[in-house]
Amino acid sequence: MFYILKIKGTTIIPDFIQIRDEKMTLRAYFRVSQKELGLKKNNLQEYSKEIINIIETLPFGKIHKYIPTK
Numbered sequence: 001m002f003y004i005l006k007i008k009g010t011t012i013i014p015d016f017i018q019i020r021d022e023k024m025t026l027r028a029y030f031r032v033s034q035k036e037l038g039l040k041k042n043n044l045q046e047y048s049k050e051i052i053n054i055i056e057t058l059p060f061g062k063i064h065k066y067i068p069t070k
Contacts, residue, residue, distance in 0.1 A: 001067050002027065004051065008060035017055055019044065 005018040017035065019028040019042070030038025035055055039048045047068055058064050 004064045004066050006058045006060050
């Protein structure tokens with residue numbers, strides 16, 4: 001189980017994604033514009049299709065609880 005957070009950046013800081021585990025420990029942190037690369041670098045590529053769909057539809061400032069289907 002993961003928690004996906006989409007955070008709106010500022011003029012200096014870009015928009016970014018945080019992926020945390022069930023204990024809210026940070027598993028991944030990357031820019032929204034580099035979601036494929038961010039998932040690959042953090043060894044989450046097996047969930048990439050589902051997570052990318054969530055990221056694209058998730059509004060900024062919200063937390064999504066993601067339970068992998070595998």
